[in-house]
Amino acid sequence: MSTRNSGLSALAGARQVGRLAPVRRTSTVDLIAERLREAVVEGSLPPGAVLGEAELAFQLGVSRGPLREAMQRLTAEGLLVIPRRRGLAVRTMTPEDVRDIHWLRSRIEPELGRRILARPAAERKTVLAELGAEVKRMQRALRKDDARDLGDAYLDFHRALAAWGGSVRLARMMATLLIETRLCTFSMYEHFEVHRDLVPEHVAFVEALAAEDARRFAVLIEAHLDAEVARLLAEPVAAAKEGEDRLLAETPDEPQPLDRLDLPEGL
């Protein structure tokens, strides 16, 4: 033990002896899954899109085995659906899903606010700084009229909220819910779009947290999510027509919602 780090003593002295952080090696399946998640968030795999395994595997530069494993993981998260013998399809969100997702978020996020406010002052400051940075990014995106960047900053804002909530499980759920939120936009709107009220709303969120007013934060979040649902469902459900057209050459007269045949069987 004592001689173990002798050759590195000069370095070891600088930090902690014999306590190196384990190397984070990530498996191929992890990489593929992350890539697929990105693609879903980014919109290059639009809801309802049906891709063949072979084609997708070729694009990713892997064989079908690892791809299929990654697909199963995304399926467990509810982002993908695997219709029997028909490749994989990105889940299309129904109005009911929109309500469910946003309702769930309206229960979770206020709780996250409470937990963040319960943290020691030093950490709270860090969180506020992080959230503030995301809001700034949103403001910049709005000035540049960059809806995509605005949307990404929105996701990162709420991701940060979840990350500081102090529960790994809750953070994981929120991560999935946020991707699903993005899927709601893709499923309901024809094109990617974010409205202007978003930024002032988030400024208010940060202010409420800065004022340590958990109640106000909860009310604001709930109002935001309610408004979001109303906005998404107000759209004259043009469905994910555009997305399907982009990858499928033609869409017959709605044979059956391809991506809702099998539900993930996690009960």
Add this chain to the structure above:
Amino acid sequence: MSTRNSGLSALAGARQVGRLAPVRRTSTVDLIAERLREAVVEGSLPPGAVLGEAELAFQLGVSRGPLREAMQRLTAEGLLVIPRRRGLAVRTMTPEDVRDIHWLRSRIEPELGRRILARPAAERKTVLAELGAEVKRMQRALRKDDARDLGDAYLDFHRALAAWGGSVRLARMMATLLIETRLCTFSMYEHFEVHRDLVPEHVAFVEALAAEDARRFAVLIEAHLDAEVARLLAEPVAAAKEGEDRLLAETPDEPQPLDRLDLPEGL
């Protein structure tokens, strides 16, 4: 259209015309995943257990491909961990996990109670009947001193609660949380065990719901979960020693918690 069901008119008249429930065909991966979940709940795959893929695949009568896909699904749910090149391991719950899981449940289950009470009276009655039946099962199990059956009834009670909560996502989360709850028991105790207070507590839950007292239901649930955490953590953490001994011939001096090397990367 009109002639479509002509040959079945005699039958069709009895129920609804042209509206058959789709056949629920379940894939091999689904079956394997369900089987693995069962094994975890049942305890035949104890926390920390490390099994080789080939061996497990042989036991299940499938090849390694589908098994690996099912593993990925359980991994996404947080029940399994896949250390690099070391097969698969059932997750061992740490004290922190115990707190996280029960805290999360203490936020979710009161909400489920509120949602159930918000349902129409007819449905409420159905729910109460179902919950009551599970409590009766718990009582029978207690009289027969059958800890295993008591534990299963406990899970089913809370599963029913989740099923009637009206949110598919929440139900899915609860399903996972309940399996993790069971894993907490296996991880903390040496043997499977349930205490006697469990039954009266659940009688009180049902009574609170019958009285449509959501507030009381919430308080009771939270008290129950708090007590459960205290009980689990009070145990002089003998760890999952027993489980490891059963499958591994010998355990060296704790080289490193085998099943906590890789965390599920869902963030």
Add this chain to the structure above:
DNA sequence: TATTGTAAGTTTGTCGACAATCCGATGATC
């Protein structure tokens, strides 16, 4: 005696291939 280097053995990670299945279209029949 403790530690490092080496080697064999085992298991995973990945790939390619085969067969069963399903989809769509064309043609036959009532």
Add this chain to the structure above:
DNA sequence: GATCATCGGATTGTCGACAAACTTACAATA
């Protein structure tokens, strides 16, 4: 004229195999 049956094409679901990587044990050395 519409429905049913048949047939090819394409794709999935599953399996077996190979190579790389890791673990473990043993031996050599300081």
